[in-house]
Each structure stands twice: as structure tokens, then as C-alpha cells.
Amino acid sequence: MDVGTLAFSALYQFGDAFAFLVLSACGLAVIFGMMGVINLAHGEFIMCGAYVTVSAAHAGLPLPLAIVLGALVAGMVGALVEIVVVRHLYDRPLDTIVATWGLSLIGTQGTLILLGSTMAGVGTPFGSFQVGAYSYSLYRLVLFVMAIVVLAGLYALFNWTRFGVMARATIQVPHMAAALGVDTRRVYSLTFALGAGLAGLAGGLYAPTMTLVPTMGTTFIMEAFVTVVVGGADVFLGTAPAAALLAVVKATMTSWYGQLFGQIGLLVAVIVVIRVLPRGISGFLLRERA
Amino acid sequence: MRKEVMLSTLGLRAGYGGKPVLQGLDLEVREGEIVAVIGRNGVGKSTLMKSLIGLVPTMDGSIVYQGSPVEGLTAFKRARLGIGYVPQGRDVFPRLTVGENIAVGGLRSGGVSEADRKRVLGYFPILEERWSQRAGTMSGGQQQQLAIGRVLVANPSLILLDEPSEGIQPNIVQDIARIMVQLNKDTGVTVVLVEQNIDMIRAMAQRCYVMDKGRIVAALGREELADGEAMRRHLAV
Numbered sequence: 254m255d256v257g258t259l260a261f262s263a264l265y266q267f268g269d270a271f272a273f274l275v276l277s278a279c280g281l282a283v284i285f286g287m288m289g290v291i292n293l294a295h296g297e298f299i300m301c302g303a304y305v306t307v308s309a310a311h312a313g314l315p316l317p318l319a320i321v322l323g324a325l326v327a328g329m330v331g332a333l334v335e336i337v338v339v340r341h342l343y344d345r346p347l348d349t350i351v352a353t354w355g356l357s358l359i360g361t362q363g364t365l366i367l368l369g370s371t372m373a374g375v376g377t378p379f380g381s382f383q384v385g386a387y388s389y390s391l392y393r394l395v396l397f398v399m400a401i402v403v404l405a406g407l408y409a410l411f412n413w414t415r416f417g418v419m420a421r422a423t424i425q426v427p428h429m430a431a432a433l434g435v436d437t438r439r440v441y442s443l444t445f446a447l448g449a450g451l452a453g454l455a456g457g458l459y460a461p462t463m464t465l466v467p468t469m470g471t472t473f474i475m476e477a478f479v480t481v482v483v484g485g486a487d488v489f490l491g492t493a494p495a496a497a498l499l500a501v502v503k504a505t506m507t508s509w510y511g512q513l514f515g516q517i518g519l520l521v522a523v524i525v526v527i528r529v530l531p532r533g534i535s536g537f538l539l540r541e542r543a
Numbered sequence: 544m545r546k547e548v549m550l551s552t553l554g555l556r557a558g559y560g561g562k563p564v565l566q567g568l569d570l571e572v573r574e575g576e577i578v579a580v581i582g583r584n585g586v587g588k589s590t591l592m593k594s595l596i597g598l599v600p601t602m603d604g605s606i607v608y609q610g611s612p613v614e615g616l617t618a619f620k621r622a623r624l625g626i627g628y629v630p631q632g633r634d635v636f637p638r639l640t641v642g643e644n645i646a647v648g649g650l651r652s653g654g655v656s657e658a659d660r661k662r663v664l665g666y667f668p669i670l671e672e673r674w675s676q677r678a679g680t681m682s683g684g685q686q687q688q689l690a691i692g693r694v695l696v697a698n699p700s701l702i703l704l705d706e707p708s709e710g711i712q713p714n715i716v717q718d719i720a721r722i723m724v725q726l727n728k729d730t731g732v733t734v735v736l737v738e739q740n741i742d743m744i745r746a747m748a749q750r751c752y753v754m755d756k757g758r759i760v761a762a763l764g765r766e767e768l769a770d771g772e773a774m775r776r777h778l779a780v
Contacts, residue, residue, distance in 0.1 A: 418647055
């Protein structure tokens with residue numbers, strides 16, 4: 254195998270891992286970073302997005318639209334969860350963890366009871382292409398592009414829109430945002446819905462690549478939490494660089510020693526980063542800027 | 544000619560649960576006035592300001608603003624009615640730029656127009672120089688000007704100004720007092736000022752309430768404000 258194909262293979266592995274980490278984590282990161290809420294039902298919002306996407310695709314909706322629908326439905330469920338449960342627990346962070354964990358169990362078991370232990374999936378679109386001796390899935394490249402699009406979209410949303418400036422003001426000094434006329438409760442609802450919608454988008458995007466089972470959220474949740482823990486509270490200064498760093502670790506370990514060691518590598522990386530940077534990458538980057 | 548009452552409280556009791564900090568407080572501020580509230584540390588001056596904007600819940604009594612009771616409204620609704628709150632410690636959004644801080648202030652009036660921007664920068668030219676700088680990196684005096692500019696941009700009818708001189712160089716304190724008086728002349732905005740700095744009170748206020756133990760205990764007119772001895776007594780007792 255020549256150097257070019259080797260380099261492409263490494264890059265592809267990295268891009269695949271990066272996309273998975275970013276897409277799994279960004280919804281969790283938005284909710285944690287903006288609201289300080291640790292959403293243990295994150296995996297179930299992903300599952301919700303995946304199920305809605307696949308059901309809609311089975312019903313005849315083109316896959317891209319089905320994915321958008323999956324994200325929208327997960328976002329709406331998120332808004333409902335915020336209004337019914339999370340809103341009442343903002344000054345009780347530990348209780349939020351328990352409550353969202355409860356929602357996670359209800360989501361998983363409810364889906365199992367209502368829809369059974371598995372759902373027929375849709376095939377991965379676009380087929381594959383050949384570089385050197387290996388063939389690669391084209392859809393994985395699409396996922397990488399989508400990860401970049403999501404990051405860019407979030408950056409634009411938080412920096413260039415009315416909602417973005419309101420949301421950032423609200424996380425920095427909530428009482429002052431309220432005293433200047435910002436409806437902070439609405440900002441929190443929308444932010445939670447956004448985080449849930451991003452989780453749904455991740456589920457929708459990965460739905461064609463995996464088996465649909467009620468517990469599929471757990472496939473994402475480890476990576477999502479690891480990325481948010483390493484990244485810290487800021488989506489752009491935290492989640493994106495953390496995903497890049499962890500993608501290198503994961504891709505390297507996986508290609509040398511296999512899947513299991515990829516996961517072990519991630520966990521070791523988290524322990525090392527937390528030991529050195531207790532507030533994550535973004536906490537380190539922001540320490541002199543506050 | 545007596546102007547309309549802008550803000551009044553009657554028997555206002557407010558605090559953080561348990562024993563209220565404000566214990567039946569009555570005051571009345573008319574349109575276009577600059578009224579100071581003075582008193583020793585811990586008598587509840589900042590709590591009064593927070594309860595007027597709605598950050599501290601009212602337990603009993605009333606707050607009437609422009610003829611309507613507002614004590615049941617949340618802070619963001621009161622702000623949208625035209626009350627601008629400039630807190631003690633300024634509370635600028637540290638990681639937003641100066642321009643973004645102003646933009647948050649302008650949300651309640653539907654965004655910052657070019658005319659709004661020019662008006663604010665006319666009073667506080669330093670903010671133009673710092674427009675793209677993060678607010679948290681500025682000096683106390685600059686942050687104070689930003690905190691005032693941030694409420695000014697939405698054309699408030701009433702400004703609640705809590706200890707604007709705290710931790711700020713004397714020359715900036717004078718500047719701020721001068722600008723507030725000018726602003727009051729130009730726009731007729733009503734100002735309630737909580738302050739310990741005698742020079743600033745004299746430079747700005749037309750009259751003054753003295754607060755003790757959560758109540759108004761005295762009202763001083765312009766002549767008494769000029770009496771340095773009497774003022775020092777009220778602030779230091």
C-alpha cells in the first residue's frame with residue numbers, strides 16, 4: 254500500500270471518528286454549556302430521532318427530509334420535557350440528573366413495549382468508493398461534512414442572531430439578562446429544545462448505518478459524555494477541539510488494535526485531560542478571558 | 544406644575560424569604576425627577592432597587608409604575624415597560640463585546656437602530672472605541688458607562704441606578720454624574736439613584752430619601768442636600 258492510500262485511510266478514520274463524536278456530543282454540549290444541565294436522556298433523544306427518521310423513510314419520505322423530521326420531533330419532545338420536568342429543577346442540578354435518567358429509562362422501556370425489540374432499518378445510501386485496495390462508504394463522508402455544517406451552523410446561530418446573543422447573555426449573567434427584558438425561561442426552553450433537536454439529528458443521520466433498537470442511545474452516550482467532559486462548557490472552544498483530539502486517539506487506537514482499544518483509548522484520554530485540565534479544554538482556553 | 548407620578552411604592556415588603564428586608568417602604572418619584580436614596584450599609588437600598596425591577600419578590604404592598612401595579616410582573620416584563628436597571632457591581636456580560644452588551648439592552652425595544660447607537664455613543668464616546676472589545680476586560684468606569692448605555696439604548700422612562708460610583712476613579716464619577724444630569728435634561732428620563740458618595744448625590748439629585756432598617760425615615764429637599772453636615776450624619780450614623 255502506498256503512502257497516499259495510507260494517508261487517505263488514516264484521514265478517513267479520523268473524519269469518521271470526528272463526525273461521530275461531534276454529532277453525538279453537540280446536543281449534550283449545548284444543554285450542558287448553556288444551561289449547566291446534565292441531560293442523561295440524551296441517548297433517548299438520539300433514539301427518538303433515529304426511530305422517527307426510519308419510520309418516515311418507510312412511509313415514503315425521502316431520507317434527507319426524514320432526517321430533518323427526526324430532528325424536529327426530537328426537538329419538540331425536548332421542549333415538552335423542559336416545560337414539564339426540567340424547568341422545575343434548575344436550582345436543583347443533582348435532581349435534574351435523576352429526573353433525566355428516569356426519562357431515559359422510560360424512553361427506552363416505553364419504546365421496547367410499544368415498538369418491540371427492534372425495527373427494520375433503511376440501508377446506508379450512496380454506496381461505496383475505492384481508494385487503493387480498500388473500499389470506503391460515501392455516506393461516512395457525508396456525515397463528516399454534516400458534522401462541519403452543524404458546528405458552523407451553531408457558530409452562526411450563537412454569534413450572529415438575536416437568539417444567540419440572548420442565549421449567551423442569559424448563561425453569563427441570568428438575572429441581568431432578565432432585568433434587561435430577556436425572557437430567560439423562554440431562552441432555556443429553546444436551548445433545551447435545540448440540544449434535543451441536535452441529538453435527534455445525530456440519531457437521524459446515523460440511523461441508516463445501524464440497527465434500530467430501543468437501547469441504541471447507549472452507543473452514542475459514552476462518546477458524547479467523553480467529548481463534553483474533555484471539552485468543557487463551550488461548544489466551539491470545547492466540543493470541537495475535544496472531538497478532534499479524541500478522534501485522533503480513537504482512530505489511531507482502533508486501526509492499530511481494534512474497536513475495544515479505541516474505546517479504552519478514549520477513556521484514558523479523558524482521565525489524562527481531566528487530571529491536567531480540570532475544567533476541560535474550553536475552561537483552559539477561557540481562563541484568562543472572563 | 545406638578546408632574547405625573549412615575550413610580551410609587553406603598554407598604555412595600557420584600558426580601559428573600561423569612562424576614563423581609565424592606566419593611567413597609569413608601570416612596571414616590573415624579574416624572575423627570577432625579578431622586579437619591581441614601582442610608583448606611585445594610586439598610587436595604589440594593590434590595591429596594593432589585594425589588595423595583597423584580598429580581599426580589601414582593602411579599603406585600605404595592606409598586607405602581609406609570610399608573611399600573613407591577614409588583615406581580617417578572618423582571619423581564621417590567622424591563623419591557625421601560626424600566627432600566629443599572630445594578631451595583633454593573634453586571635455587564637463579561638464575554639460579550641461592548642456592542643453585544645448594547646444589543647442585549649436594545650432587544651426590548653426591538654433592536655438597536657443606528658440612531659439609538661449614535662445617541663448612546665454621543666453620551667459615552669469611550670464605548671465606540673471599545674465596541675468590539677469583551678466587556679469583562681474593561682475598567683470599572685468603562686463597565687459602568689456600558690451598564691448605563693445598555694439601558695439607555697432602549698429609551699427607558701425610568702432608570703434605577705445602584706451605586707454607580709462604587710470602585711470607580713473620582714474623575715469618572717464626576718463624568719457619569721454630569722452625563723446623567725445632561726441625559727435627564729435632554730430626555731426627561733426619571734432616575735432613582737442609590738449612592739453613598741456625597742459629591743455624586745449633590746451633583747445629580749434634586750431631592751433625597753433616607754433609608755433605615757428597610758423603611759424610608761426622612762425626605763430631604765434641595766436645601767438639606769446642600770448642607771454637608773446633615774448629609775454626612777445621615778450617611779454615617
